[in-house]
Amino acid sequence: MNQKRIGVLLSGCGVKDGTEIHEAVLTLLALDRAGAVSICMAPDKEKADVVDHVTDKTSHEKRNVLAESARIARGNISNLEQVDANLLDGLIIPGGFGAAKNLCNFATAGEKCVVDPNVATLLRTLHEQNKPIAALCIAPTVLASVFGKDLHPTLTVGNDPDTAAKIEKMGAKHQPVEPTQVVIDTENGFITTPCYMTAESINEIATGTEKAVTALLSLTRVEATV
Template sequence: MAKVAVVLSGCGVYDGAEINEAVLTLLSLEQQGATYQCFAPDREQMHVINHLTGEPVAGETRNALVEAARIARGDIKALSALNPGEFDALLVPGGFGAAKNLCDFAVAGDQMSVQDDFLSVARGFHQANKPIGLICIAPVMAAAICGAGAQCTIGNDTEVAAAIDAMGAQHLQCPVTEARVDVGNKLVTTPAYMLAGSVSEAYAGISDCVKEVLALS
């Protein structure tokens, strides 16, 4: 039975992990016979967004680990405790938290940098030849993790696809219900809410992503 590390980036599509994507990832893992442990960085998230208005909340701060614990029902550990040697694969749901709290793509675009703690963990999986699944916007980190030429998808967003190519990865078109597999890098990606218009559409692609990750583990 595969044991998978799931890295969350807060709680909420605009400033943390996309909740539907996170839950569907955990559901798919259970349905496909894997076990998992959730992790998140123990630091303040970039900012707090009012999810009713879409506007930043002045003067409010939240901790990404504390917020992600809402999704994991408290069963979560700090990212610093994640040892790739104890797991068979890594999965990273999307949401703007992936582009704000795991890296700074949301503000820096193709000049982004990945947070050192997450990059060290993700590269640890890659260097150990263990599969990695990146969901939604998370594939913008593909080249940083797997190196130049890594193949990934965010669906068909031309601007983000161009940024991915500029950073040294190769973007692949992909419908919402599917995933794309870079066999050489053991990297699996799916668009999820980069394209999804419903929970069921997101589920189809995420389930396929999980299936492919587990097949490579």
């Protein structure tokens, strides 16, 4: 059986300054249950900030995005700069503030944000190859920044009005949905779901994530066992 190889783009470890761990783990679980192979990756760069998840205070210490992401991937992770898009069948970006701080700077720059060059290159290459991309939680802002002005994709962050307005200012269209629903832009090959932007339980996260994974796999070229 030819297994689908799906990239999972991480942005650190921990919701406040990195990848949202529940969303990442549920993504990996859904992919494994569907018979796909997860290829975890992250940028090799310093994190934008380090937040104490107990006190919610910013620390002065420095941490590396790749090293922190390796905690979620159990060490089986690739430097984003060295990832060959030709070897992937699709990509999923879990949420967490790391997506808005380390993959781009949406957290501080809003609709004027800039995406990490290696992230933007991977996304554009995958899209040119007609390979689907899924983004969870706040991560659709990365897609809006890269593709908004050219493709005007339809994306969702649930019903968060402030983030939705900024996504539309970047040129994308925002579609409000419930926490467990997904938006599938079949024309552009993008799948988005709100996750913790609006969800109130890990059960809702699991439902939305599984739907996103199922949709992504259905848009890839090689059949997997679901």
